[in-house]
Structure formats: C-alpha cells, structure tokens
Amino acid sequence: MKEKIVIITGANSGIGKAAALKFAEGFRVIMACRNMEISPAVQRDIIETTRNTHVDLMELDVSSFDSIRTFCTAFKSKYPRLDILIHNAAYLNHGVKEYKLSTDHIELSFATNTFGPFLMTRLLLDHLKKSPDPRILHACTTNIKSFFDPKRKIEFDNLRGELRGSRPYSTYKMYGDSKMALLMLTFKMAEEFKSMGILVNALQINRVKLSKETINKMHSFWKVFAWVQNLTNPLPLDMADNYYHICTSDEFKSVTGQLINHKREIVKPSITEKGFTQLKNIFGSSSYPSYATNAQNVEQIWRLSTTLTED
Numbered sequence: 001m002k003e004k005i006v007i008i009t010g011a012n013s014g015i016g017k018a019a020a021l022k023f024a025e026g027f028r029v030i031m032a033c034r035n036m037e038i039s040p041a042v043q044r045d046i047i048e049t050t051r052n053t054h055v056d057l058m059e060l061d062v063s064s065f066d067s068i069r070t071f072c073t074a075f076k077s078k079y080p081r082l083d084i085l086i087h088n089a090a091y092l093n094h095g096v097k098e099y100k101l102s103t104d105h106i107e108l109s110f111a112t113n114t115f116g117p118f119l120m121t122r123l124l125l126d127h128l129k130k131s132p133d134p135r136i137l138h139a140c141t142t143n144i145k146s147f148f149d150p151k152r153k154i155e156f157d158n159l160r161g162e163l164r165g166s167r168p169y170s171t172y173k174m175y176g177d178s179k180m181a182l183l184m185l186t187f188k189m190a191e192e193f194k195s196m197g198i199l200v201n202a203l204q205i206n207r208v209k210l211s212k213e214t215i216n217k218m219h220s221f222w223k224v225f226a227w228v229q230n231l232t233n234p235l236p237l238d239m240a241d242n243y244y245h246i247c248t249s250d251e252f253k254s255v256t257g258q259l260i261n262h263k264r265e266i267v268k269p270s271i272t273e274k275g276f277t278q279l280k281n282i283f284g285s286s287s288y289p290s291y292a293t294n295a296q297n298v299e300q301i302w303r304l305s306t307t308l309t310e311d
C-alpha cells in the first residue's frame with residue numbers, strides 16, 4: 001500500500017466528515033464510526049465525490065474499551081501500518097444534566113474523549129512505528145481556557161461515578177476536564193513517543209458549525225441556541241484543512257507535543273494568570289493554562305489512563 005493510511009474517528013459528520021473528504025483526495029481513509037446506520041451513506045458519498053475507492057468504514061465506539069480492542073485487532077489484520085491517527089470523535093451533549101457512565105463504568109466524556117483515545121493509540125503503536133512519518137492529532141477545544149481560573153481542577157475523584165447524584169454535574173465542565181486531560185496526554189505522549197519518531201499534537205478548535213445530526217440530539221432550548229450560533233460559525237472545511245496540514249505538511253514535520261490554534265500557530269503556556277495578561281489569556285488564542293503543564297497533573301492523568309486501560 002503506497003498511499004498513506006489515515007484513521008479518523010467520528011468521520012460520519014462535522015469536522016470528521018470534512019476531514020475524511022479532504023484526506024480521501026489522495027490517502028487511504030479509515031472512517032472509524034459508531035453509527036452504522038448513517039455512516040455507510042457518508043462513505044458512499046465520499047467515494048463518489050473523490051473517486052477514491054480506498055475509503056473504508058469500520059465500526060468503533062470510542063467510549064467502549066471492548067469496541068476499541070475489536071477495532072484495533074481488525075485494523076491490524078487488514079492494514080500493514082498506520083501513518084496518521086486523528087482522534088476527532090467526542091462526547092458533549094448540550095443541555096444534558098445527567099451524569100452518564102460508559103460500559104466500562106467511566107464518566108462518558110472521559111471515556112470518549114480521553115481514555116478511549118489513549119487506549120486506541122496504545123494498541124496502534126506498533127502499526128504507527130512502521131510508518132516513515134507517523135503523526136497523531138487530538139481534537140482539543142478553547143473550552144480548556146476555563147482552567148485559567150486557579151480554582152478549576154479536573155474532578156479526579158468523580159470519574160467513576162463516585163459522586164454521581166451528590167455533586168452537581170455539568171456536561172460542559174466534564175467535557176472541558178476531559179479535553180484538558182487529553183491535552184496533558186498529548187504532552188506526555190509526545191515525550192514518550194519521541195524515540196519512536198511518532199509526532200503527537202493537539203488542535204485547539206474554536207468554533208465550527210455543528211452538524212444537523214449533532215443538533216438533533218440536543219434538548220429543545222439548546223437546539224434553537226445551536227441553530228442561531230450556526231448562522232455565524234464557520235463551516236467545518238477550514239478546520240478539516242488544519243487537520244490535513246498538521247498531519248501531512250513539511251511545516252509540521254518536526255513539531256510534536258504542541259497545542260496548535262485554528263490559525264495554525266503554536267499555543268504557548270501562559271506566563272502570568274493575573275490582571276491584564278489574564279484578560280489576554282481568556283480572550284486570545286495564543287496561550288493555554290499552566291494547569292496543563294503542571295508535572296504533577298500530567299503524571300496523575302498519565303497514571304490513571306494507564307491503570308484504567310490495562311488488559
């Protein structure tokens with residue numbers, strides 16, 4: 001197989017679908033999708049548009065460790081190596097007030113956005129090592145800027161339903177926590193995988209039009225809110241171009257362990273989180289909270305990810 005092989009999770013809608021279309025212009029694309037009712041039509045559409053028959057659809061529920069293991073075994077028996085791994089799929093259901101657990105008894109945002117991608121990467125490492133230019137990209141979010149608040153912390157004590165029902169639950173907070181954890185894993189993975197030549201980066205996504213499938217899953221007020229926001233939000237195309245550029249270009253050939261913003265600039269850790277600088281931190285897109293690089297925090301999420309995903 002001469003063409004590069006790319007896996008994109010959640011490639012059936014939004015940015016993931018736009019990225020699958022973009023990569024299908026010249027790559028072998030594996031759409032790793034959960035919804036096998038709507039995904040085959042999306043796959044057909046991409047094949048027809050790009051005339052690339054090497055667009056594969058494989059079932060994956062990234063919130064389930066069993067599903068990840070089945071997916072990775074099937075992928076490895078079918079493909080000789082992996083060049084690009086894009087962790088795009090995510091859980092955030094606007095307006096949901098109920099704390100949800102995954103099949104592995106892990107809070108659903110963390111299962112989908114943090115530990116699932118961690119396990120998947122781990123299981124695909126040997127295949128990534130066979131690529132001459134392996135790259136991993138994590139879809140992150142500007143929501144992590146809420147960690148500029150010095151009181152904000154990841155709820156490590158409530159990731160397995162421990163305080164379900166007794167502590168107020170916010171789907172936004174858990175989403176932000178899980179993406180902050182993913183960013184910390186980006187930094188640590190980049191270090192760990194450096195000797196293997198594997199690049200690991202995260203993209204700070206600001207705002208993109210939501211797909212109608214995503215909006216349809218929302219509660220009524222949030223549906224209206226999302227449609228209104230969509231009037232001004234940009235199409236997923238530019239963000240998909242960012243995925244493509246970061247994972248294929250010479251410009252990013254030796255960039256690893258970085259958070260990259262929507263303008264493709266490297267985001268730096270904040271120097272001060274006070275006064276005017278803090279305002280610049282919050283309203284700008286050029287710095288991320290120092291919480292993300294605190295060695296103790298990084299170590300804690302790394303240890304937990306390793307323990308939870310052990311065989």
Ligand SMILES: NC(=O)c1ccc[n+]([C@@H]2O[C@H](COP(=O)([O-])OP(=O)(O)OC[C@H]3O[C@@H](n4cnc5c(N)ncnc54)[C@H](OP(=O)(O)O)[C@@H]3O)[C@@H](O)[C@H]2O)c1
Pocket residue numbers: 009010011012013014015016032033034035060061062063064087088089090091112139140141142205206207208209210211213214236
């Ligand atoms: N849109 C924005 O403004 C924005 C802003 C910041 C960050 N982001 C990030 O960008 C990425 C893409 O967002 P988007 O706006 O394109 O979202 P989207 O249109 O809602 O797409 C999310 C995709 O993830 C899939 N997915 C969810 N849970 C899954 C699971 N357990 N297993 C497999 N697939 C699963 C969904 O598939 P199903 O059809 O099965 O649900 C869907 O294909 C996400 O990581 C998101 O956090 C987006």
